Amino acid sequence: MLEIDKFSRVPIYEQIVAQMERHIRLGAFLQEEALPSVRTLALSLGVNPNTLQKAYAELERRGLCISVPGSGRFVSRNAQDLLLLRSREKADELLCLMRELIEAGMQQQELKALIDEAEKQAFGKDKI
Amino acid sequence: MLEIDKFSRVPIYEQIVAQMERHIRLGAFLQEEALPSVRTLALSLGVNPNTLQKAYAELERRGLCISVPGSGRFVSRNAQDLLLLRSREKADELLCLMRELIEAGMQQQELKALIDEAEKQAFGKDKI
Amino acid sequence: MLEIDKFSRVPIYEQIVAQMERHIRLGAFLQEEALPSVRTLALSLGVNPNTLQKAYAELERRGLCISVPGSGRFVSRNAQDLLLLRSREKADELLCLMRELIEAGMQQQELKALIDEAEKQAFGKDKI
Amino acid sequence: MLEIDKFSRVPIYEQIVAQMERHIRLGAFLQEEALPSVRTLALSLGVNPNTLQKAYAELERRGLCISVPGSGRFVSRNAQDLLLLRSREKADELLCLMRELIEAGMQQQELKALIDEAEKQAFGKDKI
DNA sequence: GTGGTCTAGACCACC
DNA sequence: GTGGTCTAGACCACT
Numbered sequence: 001m002l003e004i005d006k007f008s009r010v011p012i013y014e015q016i017v018a019q020m021e022r023h024i025r026l027g028a029f030l031q032e033e034a035l036p037s038v039r040t041l042a043l044s045l046g047v048n049p050n051t052l053q054k055a056y057a058e059l060e061r062r063g064l065c066i067s068v069p070g071s072g073r074f075v076s077r078n079a080q081d082l083l084l085l086r087s088r089e090k091a092d093e094l095l096c097l098m099r100e101l102i103e104a105g106m107q108q109q110e111l112k113a114l115i116d117e118a119e120k121q122a123f124g125k126d127k128i
Numbered sequence: 129m130l131e132i133d134k135f136s137r138v139p140i141y142e143q144i145v146a147q148m149e150r151h152i153r154l155g156a157f158l159q160e161e162a163l164p165s166v167r168t169l170a171l172s173l174g175v176n177p178n179t180l181q182k183a184y185a186e187l188e189r190r191g192l193c194i195s196v197p198g199s200g201r202f203v204s205r206n207a208q209d210l211l212l213l214r215s216r217e218k219a220d221e222l223l224c225l226m227r228e229l230i231e232a233g234m235q236q237q238e239l240k241a242l243i244d245e246a247e248k249q250a251f252g253k254d255k256i
Numbered sequence: 257m258l259e260i261d262k263f264s265r266v267p268i269y270e271q272i273v274a275q276m277e278r279h280i281r282l283g284a285f286l287q288e289e290a291l292p293s294v295r296t297l298a299l300s301l302g303v304n305p306n307t308l309q310k311a312y313a314e315l316e317r318r319g320l321c322i323s324v325p326g327s328g329r330f331v332s333r334n335a336q337d338l339l340l341l342r343s344r345e346k347a348d349e350l351l352c353l354m355r356e357l358i359e360a361g362m363q364q365q366e367l368k369a370l371i372d373e374a375e376k377q378a379f380g381k382d383k384i
Numbered sequence: 385m386l387e388i389d390k391f392s393r394v395p396i397y398e399q400i401v402a403q404m405e406r407h408i409r410l411g412a413f414l415q416e417e418a419l420p421s422v423r424t425l426a427l428s429l430g431v432n433p434n435t436l437q438k439a440y441a442e443l444e445r446r447g448l449c450i451s452v453p454g455s456g457r458f459v460s461r462n463a464q465d466l467l468l469l470r471s472r473e474k475a476d477e478l479l480c481l482m483r484e485l486i487e488a489g490m491q492q493q494e495l496k497a498l499i500d501e502a503e504k505q506a507f508g509k510d511k512i
Numbered sequence: 513g514t515g516g517t518c519t520a521g522a523c524c525a526c527c
Numbered sequence: 528g529t530g531g532t533c534t535a536g537a538c539c540a541c542t
Contacts (some may be wrong), residue, residue, distance in 0.1 A: 054518095
């Protein structure tokens with residue numbers, strides 16, 4: 001379910017956070033569904049439980065899950081909404097930047113090339 | 129050369145700054161070429177010379193032109209580079225945001241629709 | 257028994273609820289004693305019976321009284337306990353906040369001044 | 385400067401966070417002054433560097449300091465303001481609670497006893 | 513030297 | 528079983 005690149009320069013715990021967020025956003029977890037336990041997921045990913053602990057702590061800090069000591073970790077009720085809201089804010093920023101670039105005199109062709117290039121990069125490496 | 133919308137909510141001097149920057153970026157002014165004097169440009173645009181003074185002062189603050197008392201105002205040597213650099217930074221931000229949105233799980237189709245919409249808005253109103 | 261301020265920004269029915277709770281907490285009503293009927297109390301207070309109906313409904317929702325159709329409204333058995341429990345929870349919160357403020361470095365003198373000021377305000381306006 | 389109780393049920397890193405905040409609030413650190421390095425403070429406190437790392441990470445998350453890799457950690461410009469603002473908010477909450485308790489019928493004497501008790505507890509254990 | 517990350521292994525409290 | 532914390536020790540990148 002999650003894929004870790006141990007040789008990436010981006011920390012493992014951040015990779016886990018990003019992919020868990022992605023799964024939550026896409027609805028792979030039902031609301032209040034239990035997440036895999038620290039130990040089991042650490043084992044299956046082949047990473048140290050502490051690394052996973054750190055990733056989960058970050059998700060919790062962001063309000064995406066809550067931990068119940070002795071019971072497990074659960075996706076919080078409004079996790080998906082939080083993530084969709086965040087996406088919407090970023091989309092607004094993106095539109096704002098495009099407007100500024102166009103206003104600064106960037107030609108439509110130039111902007112299009114820029115965006116196409118970005119899409120190739122992003123969707124190319126995006127095989128999760 | 130410049131078009132002012134007196135009824136816009138964006139201050140006149142900012143309109144002037146933005147359009148001057150645009151012209152400089154597009155190479156409409158040669159390096160170190162003299163800019164139109166405050167009085168003549170104010171007259172031709174039908175605005176108060178103080179408004180133009182403020183616009184020029186802002187351009188100067190941004191390092192895009194320099195004023196030589198008794199002689200006039202001149203586009204600074206590296207004005208175009210500064211503007212291109214600024215555009216490049218914004219382009220980087222844009223790519224960064226696109227990457228984040230894709231990483232967050234936004235589908236290619238969804239992103240494309242978002243961008244097309246933005247282009248229509250921006251290039252539509254862009255008749256300067 | 258109850259005092260209504262028709263010009264206050266706080267809704268009349270909330271004033272009634274607050275004062276009824278206060279009386280229940282202080283033991284002015286015996287357990288399971290009948291409350292004044294909607295019509296008689298509305299008349300004596302000079303308010304609309306619907307307003308009183310809303311206040312009583314709120315008290316009922318909070319488990320402080322029960323209505324027996326055809327017979328009247330009665331203070332519920334554990335009404336006083338509920339209110340004392342609520343007060344106790346708020347007292348705990350208050351202690352918790354004081355501890356946090358002291359832990360954050362607030363000096364005893366500073367805290368004392370804060371509290372004295374609050375008491376003056378609260379007990380000053382408290383002439384019901 | 386900091387005192388750690390290794391046998392307390394409150395985690396060591398939280399003790400460190402609380403005491404560092406206290407020192408910052410009281411002005412023991414000048415703005416943008418360098419904090420003791422992870423290693424040296426860990427050594428002087430007799431705790432593991434990772435524990436201190438966690439404490440510092442939390443301070444950073446709260447915007448009270450910033451880390452410059454390879455250079456050190458520095459108290460952020462508005463750290464003291466953030467802490468004073470936080471205290472002010474808690475003071476407001478405290479006043480609000482006192483008002484509610486009084487409104488609910490708590491007598492002045494009762495409230496006073498409550499507060500005195502809290503002060504004894506808090507200032508008693510407060511020997512940092 | 514600094515901070516940042518990861519691993520391995522231990523202990524506790526809760527259920 | 529679960530999460531939470533702490534320790535010890537290692538490695539990396541940056542300055």
